Amino acid sequence: MRRILALLLPFLLLVTACTQGSPDPAASAPAPGASVSAPPSNSELLDSVKVEDQGAGKVPKVTFDKPLALKDIAIRRVTEGTGAVVAANQTVTIRIQRLNAETGKSDIENFTKEAGQVVPFNDQLKQNNPLVYNAFVGAKVGAFIAYGIPAQPAVPASAGNAAQDATPAAVEIYQIEAVKDEVKPLAGPTGATVTPPAGLPSVKENDKGTPVITIGDAKAPTELISQTLIEGKGQALKSSDTIMANYVGVNFAGGEIFDSSFDRGEPTTFPLTGVIKGWTQGLAGKTVGSRVLLVIPADLAYGAAGQGKAKGDLVFVVDILGIQ
Numbered sequence: 001m002r003r004i005l006a007l008l009l010p011f012l013l014l015v016t017a018c019t020q021g022s023p024d025p026a027a028s029a030p031a032p033g034a035s036v037s038a039p040p041s042n043s044e045l046l047d048s049v050k051v052e053d054q055g056a057g058k059v060p061k062v063t064f065d066k067p068l069a070l071k072d073i074a075i076r077r078v079t080e081g082t083g084a085v086v087a088a089n090q091t092v093t094i095r096i097q098r099l100n101a102e103t104g105k106s107d108i109e110n111f112t113k114e115a116g117q118v119v120p121f122n123d124q125l126k127q128n129n130p131l132v133y134n135a136f137v138g139a140k141v142g143a144f145i146a147y148g149i150p151a152q153p154a155v156p157a158s159a160g161n162a163a164q165d166a167t168p169a170a171v172e173i174y175q176i177e178a179v180k181d182e183v184k185p186l187a188g189p190t191g192a193t194v195t196p197p198a199g200l201p202s203v204k205e206n207d208k209g210t211p212v213i214t215i216g217d218a219k220a221p222t223e224l225i226s227q228t229l230i231e232g233k234g235q236a237l238k239s240s241d242t243i244m245a246n247y248v249g250v251n252f253a254g255g256e257i258f259d260s261s262f263d264r265g266e267p268t269t270f271p272l273t274g275v276i277k278g279w280t281q282g283l284a285g286k287t288v289g290s291r292v293l294l295v296i297p298a299d300l301a302y303g304a305a306g307q308g309k310a311k312g313d314l315v316f317v318v319d320i321l322g323i324q
Helices: 009-015 123-128 128-138 277-283
Strands: 050-052 062-065 074-077 092-099 106-109 117-121 146-151 170-181 202-205 212-216 225-231 242-250 257-260 266-272 291-297 314-321
Touching: 050 074, 062 146, 074 128, 117 123, 117 266, 123 128, 128 146, 202 266, 212 242, 212 314, 277 291
Parallel strands: none
Antiparallel strands: 050 062, 074 146, 092 106, 092 117, 092 170, 146 170, 202 212, 225 291, 242 257, 242 266, 242 314, 291 314
């Protein structure tokens, strides 16, 4: 899932076991309370990792023996925290820092950003990545958790998937910033129907209730178009919110579908700070319950190179079902 996400912080990719252009791993969630086996934590590989909290809005000081040998995935609670305990079926706000395991240099973080990463710790996550799930559920707010990732070889391009460069071994540091009960999404958009102006791609539902986008005679966008099709009466979105949504995306040229949460049968949860600019700019200010048509020029999407099957100008229909 989440192939629409551009430059999303690494944590969400890890916990969903999904990267852009990868095969869809979305499997049916286990029954509540079902046992899911987790691989070994290999926590001893991270014994040298130390984290010093520098306060809110500041990147923590992280030290470890360099180079850190990571022959396998490893996870370890470095500090326990002192706040509320993370429980199953809650959402967790997480701050993230990634460091090169050989040099100790940091290349990405959100400790200094406006908002952290919000992740639902539900049965789907328990199924997809029980190792991460078990490390967080039972930990306390304020805890630091280290995640070790071995070096990855380069992956050549294949049908529908972009090539991936080799990546060095990394240590990712997560801090639990806050927890709250998970918000249940709406079943679908609800509100007043809005008639869009002429000249836009058209949207109709098929017999399954899935939006079908037809490009027709619409002209390629020169700027972002964000057109409400159904106006919900819920809370307005901020650009820093993490939202739950169903969506379908097609290439403007040819109208080919390249991604659809409707096909997977469940909404997607993602931060508006971690998606393509056309989504962040086009959805900010829209209300929960709305259905929105986004016509996005390439420079606000994935650029000229595209991402997987998403090429050039893009068109999305997004149903905004909740805010986490």
